[in-house]
Each structure stands twice: as structure tokens, then as C-alpha cells.
Amino acid sequence: MTAPLLSVQDLMVRIGPLRPISCIGFDVAAGEMLGIAGESGSGKSLTLRAILGLLPSSASVEGRVLWAGQDLLQLSPRALAGVRGREIGMVFQEPMMALNPVLPIGLQITESLRAHLGLRGAAARTRAAELLDRVGIPAARERLGSFPHEFSGGMRQRAMIAIALAAEPKLLLADEPTTALDVTIQDQILKLLLRLRDELAMSVVLVTHDLGVIAETCDRVVIVYAGRVQESGPVAEIFARPAHAYTEGLLRSLPDPRRARQRLVPIAGSPPDPTELPAGCPFAPRCPAAIPACLATVPPLAPAGPRRVSACLRAGELTARALAPA
Amino acid sequence: MNAFAATKLLAAENLTRAFPIRHGLAALLSGGHSPAIRALNGVSFSIGAGETLAVVGESGCGKSTLARALVRLIALDAGRIIFDGEEVGALAGAALRRYHRRAQLVFQDPYSSLNPRMTVGETLAEALTVHRMVSPAGRAARVAELLGEVGLPAVAAARLPHALSGGQRQRVALARALSVRPEILIADEIVSALDVSVQAQIVNLLIDLQERLGLAILFISHDLRIVRHIAHRVIVMYLGRIVESGPADAIFAEPMHPYTAALLRAVPQIGAGRSKAIALGGELQSPLDLPSGCAFHPRCPHAMPRCRTERPELRPIASGRLAACHLSG
Numbered sequence: 001m002t003a004p005l006l007s008v009q010d011l012m013v014r015i016g017p018l019r020p021i022s023c024i025g026f027d028v029a030a031g032e033m034l035g036i037a038g039e040s041g042s043g044k045s046l047t048l049r050a051i052l053g054l055l056p057s058s059a060s061v062e063g064r065v066l067w068a069g070q071d072l073l074q075l076s077p078r079a080l081a082g083v084r085g086r087e088i089g090m091v092f093q094e095p096m097m098a099l100n101p102v103l104p105i106g107l108q109i110t111e112s113l114r115a116h117l118g119l120r121g122a123a124a125r126t127r128a129a130e131l132l133d134r135v136g137i138p139a140a141r142e143r144l145g146s147f148p149h150e151f152s153g154g155m156r157q158r159a160m161i162a163i164a165l166a167a168e169p170k171l172l173l174a175d176e177p178t179t180a181l182d183v184t185i186q187d188q189i190l191k192l193l194l195r196l197r198d199e200l201a202m203s204v205v206l207v208t209h210d211l212g213v214i215a216e217t218c219d220r221v222v223i224v225y226a227g228r229v230q231e232s233g234p235v236a237e238i239f240a241r242p243a244h245a246y247t248e249g250l251l252r253s254l255p256d257p258r259r260a261r262q263r264l265v266p267i268a269g270s271p272p273d274p275t276e277l278p279a280g281c282p283f284a285p286r287c288p289a290a291i292p293a294c295l296a297t298v299p300p301l302a303p304a305g306p307r308r309v310s311a312c313l314r315a316g317e318l319t320a321r322a323l324a325p326a
Numbered sequence: 327m328n329a330f331a332a333t334k335l336l337a338a339e340n341l342t343r344a345f346p347i348r349h350g351l352a353a354l355l356s357g358g359h360s361p362a363i364r365a366l367n368g369v370s371f372s373i374g375a376g377e378t379l380a381v382v383g384e385s386g387c388g389k390s391t392l393a394r395a396l397v398r399l400i401a402l403d404a405g406r407i408i409f410d411g412e413e414v415g416a417l418a419g420a421a422l423r424r425y426h427r428r429a430q431l432v433f434q435d436p437y438s439s440l441n442p443r444m445t446v447g448e449t450l451a452e453a454l455t456v457h458r459m460v461s462p463a464g465r466a467a468r469v470a471e472l473l474g475e476v477g478l479p480a481v482a483a484a485r486l487p488h489a490l491s492g493g494q495r496q497r498v499a500l501a502r503a504l505s506v507r508p509e510i511l512i513a514d515e516i517v518s519a520l521d522v523s524v525q526a527q528i529v530n531l532l533i534d535l536q537e538r539l540g541l542a543i544l545f546i547s548h549d550l551r552i553v554r555h556i557a558h559r560v561i562v563m564y565l566g567r568i569v570e571s572g573p574a575d576a577i578f579a580e581p582m583h584p585y586t587a588a589l590l591r592a593v594p595q596i597g598a599g600r601s602k603a604i605a606l607g608g609e610l611q612s613p614l615d616l617p618s619g620c621a622f623h624p625r626c627p628h629a630m631p632r633c634r635t636e637r638p639e640l641r642p643i644a645s646g647r648l649a650a651c652h653l654s655g
Contacts, residue, residue: 039521039522039523040492040521152609152610153385154609155609182384182385182548182610183384183548183550183589183592183593184384184588184589184592184605184606185384185609186592186594187591187592187594187604187605187606188604188606188607190594191602191603191604194602209521209522210594211522211596212551212593212594212595212596213594215594215595215596215597215598216594216595216598216600217594217600239596239597240597249523250522250523251596253522253523253525253526254522254526254551254596255526255529255551255552255554255555256555257554257555257578259555260554260555260574260575261533261555261556261558263530263533264526264529264530264555265526266523266524266525266526266527266530267523267526270491270493270494270524271491271521
């Protein structure tokens with residue numbers, strides 16, 4: 001077993017009286033595409049920002065983010081800036097918010113090349129054109145002078161990926177990179193990420209609310225709910241046999257083509273208010289399989305098969321398919 | 327056969343709308359014709375009472391313009407809408423108000439379509455008052471009844487929108503639309519902003535409401551998984567035109583237009599096996615500068631020389647199915 005590239009352990013984030021992240025941990029292996037799935041407010045996007053120290057100063061972050069033998073949470077802002085963008089790249093959901101609207105795309109890439117690699121002048125421009133070409137922007141050299149508003153949504157996301165890749169990071173953090181895009185463009189961007197992962201031998205952490213996106217792209221998945229990891233493991237196994245009642249509920253609430261026009265099976269209620277988290281399992285109030293023990297204390301993550309963990313007290317019955325459908 | 331054809335509630339014929347773009351004063355003075363975005367380009371369809379007709383397509387295909395045109399929020403350049411035997415464009419005064427009661431539009435983002443300063447009860451009561459649906463004395467009871475219909479507790483009447491979750495707000499928006507007993511609901515991406523578990527709740531609610539009230543639903547969505555679940559029939563749009571229409575089961579089982587086929591391939595699926603091939607290359611053409619012939623030909627993997635010069639008409643291919651492709655039929 002080789003050491004993971006990135007290891008996030010016991011991450012906790014407090015913002016004022018709120019605790020949007022209670023306990024999140026996962027490892028990312030070299031060359032792996034890891035999915036983090038959860039609904040809005042689950043803490044999945046916040047996790048990526050916490051890793052890179054991008055949270056506002058009002059937030060307090062605890063735990064460990066181990067990267068290349070050091071804890072990123074303990075680094076000075078200056079040292080962290082050397083890792084961010086250079087060793088770990090990031091792309092966001094809204095490229096229009098992340099790109100500078102008054103700078104040509106080419107300049108935004110060469111800026112990154114100068115800051116991280118010390119490349120300047122013609123060499124930087126040539127490299128920038130190579131990067132745009134690599135992410136599938138046609139006539140890359142001519143497009144260096146284009147402004148973000150001259151690009152379509154898909155092209156902007158490609159340009160963002162080019163900027164993130166400028167310093168050849170070993171890890172790319174992607175926060176809902178395709179959520180704002182049309183389905184055929186989403187498909188193109190996901191295939192691009194997979195191709196780049198292979199070509200550049202980097203790892204990708206993909207945060208999304210769309211389980212279909214995870215199923216089509218990721219090797220492993222971490223399911224988060226109310227700021228906690230509920231289960232994690234290989235994608236195919238988790239989707240075939242979830243080991244957490246929440247995952248089971250999510251999968252069952254999706255439309256099934258064989259049951260068109262019939263009632264879906266939603267999860268009752270809505271996610272917990274972050275100011276009033278329950279004492280036990282955060283999913284227990286909505287869970288059809290909850291037993292008294294679920295309400296008492298937060299169940300810890302426990303092994304649930306090879307390379308799998310789950311925080312569900314009924315994981316064994318779920319994976320054995322011993323629970324009657326609700 | 328289409329079981330709803332006998333009770334045609336709304337028919338759209340050749341709906342056409344372009345939005346001119348003005349490029350500065352100089353262009354205006356020189357008198358050159360200004361370019362225009364052709365958002366709707368000869369769109370025709372009909373929907374029966376109690377039927378769910380889905381309109382799918384990517385951004386810029388004209389589906390939201392269609393929703394707004396149907397309730398006359400946007401005027402048409404050409405074409406007409408026939409609702410229950412009357413031409414909607416000719417309605418005025420009381421008759422138009424009556425149409426606006428019978429055809430209700432619900433938007434994607436209930437947070438921006440609900441008044442943030444009005445309680446849920448006030449919002450619902452306002453709709454009832456405007457359309458004189460109940461006597462002032464019966465209003466509170468009707469509000470409670472409406473909340474029950476959309477699965478909200480009666481105490482929700484005292485809440486402000488910000489105190490509700492996204493799913494609850496969408497229930498309020500539906501309750502407001504239902505308060506005036508409409509016959510057709512035009513739902514523009516109403517589940518798109520919701521989390522999956524909540525999405526399923528709203529989808530069930532729509533199916534329930536339709537069965538109970540016999541509503542026709544024009545369900546506009548980019549989410550093909552939900553469309554497949556909810557729709558009886560489907561219209562696929564590309565750059566302002568219908569490229570394919572027909573019964574949902576048939577379209578999803580065997581799409582006839584290459585664009586429909588690509589859309590279906592692009593939907594991320596669980597347990598479907600992965601493909602490294604891209605479902606559809608290229609991007610949407612600019613609606614300002616529509617391609618000659620078939621507007622889809624620059625992206626179409628099957629394009630032939632004829633597709634560049636001759637626009638395929640939307641024509642019957644099989645029972646209840648239309649497609650606009652030189653290759654089909």
C-alpha cells in the first residue's frame with residue numbers, strides 16, 4: 001500500500017456558531033479520480049476550499065490536510081500560496097466568477113506560468129497556446145487575445161482548466177465543474193478531465209451533487225451529509241450495494257427508466273438545519289431504517305467491506321440486502 | 327396512439343419570435359438591418375387535458391421563450407396559440423384575465439418569484455383575491471386547503487419565503503399557481519435547482535396533482551432523466567426549432583434525430599457502463615448566425631452534403647412521431 005497523495009483527516013470547520021463541517025476525512029491516491037457527493041449544504045465544496053486555505057478568516061479549521069509530508073493547515077500563508085495553484089490546482093463551478101473579465105485569457109494563463117514556473121515572454125505565450133490546445137480550444141494561438149465574455153460557458157470552463165493546469169499540478173480539485181453546463185458540454189468536459197488525468201498522471205477530486213457524474217467518471221466516492229462522511233469506497237460497489245441508509249435513499253430517489261410515471265421514492269423531510277444538528281446520526285430524523293441507537297450518539301466510520309467504510313449502524317444489513325424496502 | 331389527442335386543450339401553430347440585437351448608433355444610422363436572435367422559429371405542437379408534454383433542449387434552444395410566449399409575457403412575431411378553441415393573441419380585458427387564470431407559469435427559482443416580504447399565506451391570498459376565487463371570509467380556509475394540497479403544514483402560512491427550504495418554496499409556488507384552478511401548468515425547469523431527494527418529492531407532487539386535478543403540464547427541462555419519468559410526450563428543440571417529437575417511451579427507446587440520440591448518450595447514468603467517446607462534439611452555433619440547411623449539421627456525425635443546403639422539414643416518421651432529419655423515415 002503506497003502512501004496517499006493527499007490525506008484529509010478529521011477536518012472540522014466552524015464559522016461563528018455554525019459547524020458546517022463536523023468530520024470529513026479521505027485519502028486521494030496518485031492518479032485517482034475521487035468523487036465527493038452530497039446535497040447542498042453538506043459541506044462538500046467547503047471541504048475543497050478548506051484544503052487550500054480559501055475560507056474567510058472568520059472560519060476556524062481543525063484537523064490535518066497531509067500533502068507531501070506536511071500539514072497544509074499548519075503552513076504559513078506564504079508557504080501555502082506556493083502549494084496552491086502550483087502543486088494543487090482548482091477549478092470552480094462558475095468560470096465567469098473565477099476568471100478576470102477584463103484580462104485576455106492568454107494573459108491569465110501566462111500570469112499563472114510566470115508566478116509558478118517563472119516562464120516569461122514568447123516561451124510563456126507558446127506554453128499558454130499549448131495549454132489551450134490541450135484542453136480542446138480550437139485555433140488556440142489566436143484565442144490567447146480573447147476575453148472571457150467572448151467564450152461560451154463550455155469554452156470558459158476549458159480555459160479555467162488550462163489555467164489550473166499551467167503549473168502541472170499533481171492534484172486538481174474540481175468543484176461542480178459541469179453543473180452550470182448543458183448536458184452535451186458537461187459530457188465533453190468530463191471526458192476532457194478523464195483524458196487529462198491519464199495524460200498528465202494527476203489525481204482529480206471531483207465535487208458534485210450528481211451521482212450519475214460520479215458513476216461515469218470516478219474510481220472511488222465519498223458520500224457526505226451534514227458535514228460528515230457517511231460512507232466511502234469504490235464507485236461501482238457503492239452504487240450496487242450501498243452501505244449507508246442515506247446513500248440507499250439517494251439512489252432510490254432517482255427516476256428508474258423501468259418505472260416511468262410511477263411515484264418516485266423520495267427521502268422524507270429536508271437536510272438538517274446546521275444550527276440544530278441532531279445528537280446522533282445526522283440522517284436519523286429522515287431515515288426509514290433508524291433504530292434507537294442511531295439517535296443516541298454519532299455512529300463512527302467502520303469498515304464495511306474491502307476498501308469501504310460506513311457510518312451507518314445498519315450497514316451490514318444494507319449490504320447483505322437484508323433490509324426490506326421502505 | 328395518443329390518448330390525449332381527443333381532448334386538445336392548447337395548440338401552438340408556427341410560433342415565431344426573434345429578438346433584434348442593436349449594435350451601436352452607427353449601425354442604426356447607417357440603416358443596415360440589425361441582426362436578430364431567432365429564439366422561436368416556426369414551433370407547432372398541441373397538448374391535451376391531463377397530458378404532460380416535456381420540452382427538452384439545451385440553453386439557447388428557445389424553450390424558456392416558448393414558456394413566456396404561451397402566457398403572453400413575450401409577444402410573438404408570427405403564429406398563434408389556440409386555447410380551448412379561442413385564439414390567445416386576440417384576447418383582451420376579462421377574457422385575457424380568464425386565460426391568465428387558466429394557464430399558470432411556474433419558474434425555476436421560487437426564491438426570485440415569491441415576494442420576500444409577504445408571508446406564504448399573504449402570497450396565496452393575493453392570488454385568490456386578484457382572480458376573485460373565494461369570498462374574503464373563505465380565504466383563510468382555502469389557503470390552508472392549498473397548503474395541504476402541496477404537502478405543506480397549515481402553519482407554513484405564517485412563514486416568510488426565506489424561512490423555507492428550496493423544496494418548500496417550490497411547493498408554495500405550485501400552491502399559488504394551483505390556487506386559481508388552472509387547466510394547464512407551464513413548468514419552466516421547476517425541479518432543476520433542487521437536490522435529488524427533494525426533486526423526487528416535487529415530481530411525485532406533480533404526478534399526484536395531475537391525476538387529481540386533470541392538469542395539462544408543459545414540463546420544460548434540461549434533465550432528461552426526470553423528463554423520461556414524468557412525460558407522456560416529448561418535444562426536442564434545437565436553435566429555435568423542433569427537431570423531434572413523439573411519445574416519451576418511443577423517443578427514449580429509439581431516438582430518430584441525431585441530436586436527440588446525442589442528448590441521450592450524454593446523460594450521465596449509473597450502472598450503464600462507461601464510454602470514452604464524446605456524445606456530441608462542437609458547441610451550439612450562434613443563434614445570430616444560424617447555419618444554412620439543417621441548423622444541427624455542423625455538429626452532426628451523420629451530416630451529408632444535402633444537410634448543408636436544404637433544411638429538413640418536421641414530418642411524420644412513425645405513429646405519433648415527427649422528426650426533422652433527412653436521414654429518418
